[in-house]
Amino acid sequence: MTEPSDLLDIDSLLTAGELTMREKVRGFVDERIRPNIANWFENAVFPQDIVREMAGLGLLGMHLQGYGCPGRSAVEYGIAAMELEAGDSGLRTFVSVQGSLAMSAIHKHGSEEQKDEWLPRMAAGEVIGCFGLTEPSAGSDPGSMKTFARRDGGDWVINGSKRWIGLASIAQIAIIWAQTSDGVRGFIVPTNTPGFKATPIEAKLSMRASIQCDIELTDVRLPATALLPNAKGLRGPFECLNEARYGIIWGVMGAARDSYETAVNYSQERLQFDKPLAGYQLTQQKLVNMALEINKGMLLALQIGRLKEAGRLKPHHISAGKLNNCREAITICRDARAMLGGNGITLEYSPLRHANNLESVRTYEGTDEVHTLILGNHITGIPAFR
Template identity: 60%
Template sequence: MDDLLRVDDRLNGDQRLIRDTVASFVSDRVLPHVADWFEQGVFPARELAPELGSLGLLGMHLEGYGCAGTDAVSYGVACRELEAGDSGLRSFVSVQGSLAMFPIWRYGSDEQKEEWLPRMAAGEAIGCFGLTEPDHGSDPAGMRTYAKRDGSDWILNGSKMWITNGSVADVAVVWAQTDEGIRGFVVPTSTPGFSAPEIHRKLSLRASVTSSLYFDDVRLPGSAVLPGVTGLKGPLSCLSEARFGILWGVVGAARACLEAAVEYARTRVQFGKPIGSFQLTQEKLAWMYVGMAQASLTAFHLGELKDAGRLEPKQVSFGKLANVRAALDIAREARSVLGGNGITLEYPVIRHMNNLESVLTYEGTQEVHLLTLGKALTGLDAFR
């Protein structure tokens, strides 16, 4: 499909190489299988992690410790191409790099960094991020998971929910209340008292491992705490990193849906001619392209702000809100172009559409981002 606005002309040589490398990986290793993974509700994390690591995609925007150290736009482009395959694939990479590796890299001790980051960058160890709880999603300040000191150790109790990679992870970055405020803990999943049962019966993000986490008197050494941060600043900064990957990634999902709709419209014949020749179908396709191109331009602009060190959380909220909404609208419109065929896994559209329903919710719901923008515009906080 033509890039009518030539948006990718903004990419430099290294960024183009990353785009093409990730697109080839997705085409060769993911697209032939992802419909089956989705239907079966499985994701081969252990198989794919070393391959993703060998491509330098895990923690790729971080410096040192075996990480690629790419710029923000390069990371965004990689997320876009991964999510053109499936949101579950991009979620795996986002959680590994932005939610599990980033807090260790930013707030961890030298020992924590040396122990985990090289292995995670190589895909030899998988991480997860424990913040959301059954009763505390949009309001993480109310979390009930609690860690208390016991001599030089910590005792962790509580639970987390909707945790990507949870049951396949080797390490969990867990946020908990303490007498000192909210702290982050690096928790090896082999620690006694830790369990991570997988959540089943999902109809969205089926090609992704989603789990609950339970902590039953999990004893951790004093060295398990992230020394560099106290309070919500820690987990919220991680969410900003992940949201940046999302606002790029959903452009890939939207593009995949639009490409499927365009190809179908060219070849599906009704009333003696391709449905793409009808004005109503062309109107749908044109608006879908407009939405995708606008989302892509937003992603590039925010990527350039991030590379310049000027990206603010409220701008990330704008991108996550606008781009996910646009991608979901495009997926739904593409489904209508495909008619009855749009609900089968022979085409990628219903899979992307269902996935985007989850993406709309996680890393901040639509309502949370709307209120973040409302506060930025009015100076008035609607959360409290």
């Protein structure tokens, strides 16, 4: 069946396996997320019982190879992210934090012993991970982080704080990035280690069906084996962030598509002046603009996915995708909300929930400004971050 938003037969560019993945994840979203998401969002509930179900679908660390990970393609991962975010950004964020951040950190930078110990259990949903990079005073500039790890004999001792850390209060392990006398290093920190404290941030207007936390690290003592041996400097966390940013490029198009389809259906059923809203020129113009941007965003995501699969993906490709698709998706969701009138501010309809969530998605893993400057640096050869 042709996608309602597909003006350009984009489906013809997808393989049979990619289409099968889309239907599998979409079915899960339709059955498990859509009937419950308004209640989860209103009551700020992250449904932990679906973690094992997501693992059963092969969604955790799905793009990673070996160690019990699913080993799916970049485009398959992107499609899964899109379908999950059509349900809710918070649920896609869980998969991103678990797989693209915490698991990727271990997969890219860990020792064989660390990979064998953690990755199979994380892929199975038995262990949840989080990724501690951002700090209260270090968001877009992680190089100014104050968390510090010092050597004490054969151990490491970490002190500092992190903020906006997804899943930290329910995670069993945290990937913590800290300054050391040898530059920025990453550590696997079991969250039951004395001195580790995660506190959920509760007063949120966005991502309410997700968990973000403050972390305090007070004399957290770790053995030498906690250090990720192959990560040194900010390149370590940035390589993980690029994995998460890639998923966002696809994911936000799911939120946009769901909002667009909601607006189409509503405009066809809602009568104004004895005529469906869909019959008015201004309505059709809005729907056309939404559909065009969804199609352009999908083609952008797909091209970036094919570059990733070919081993040709560059950081500026990711910045182009995240900047454009987040910017356009949030506009689509806001315009869809406006088309619903007063009904659009209720949780009966998805666009305003999506728009609120996208305020977070647009901010994390690099703000619009950061990605603009990455692209500006690529175009001009002149870094303008300071």
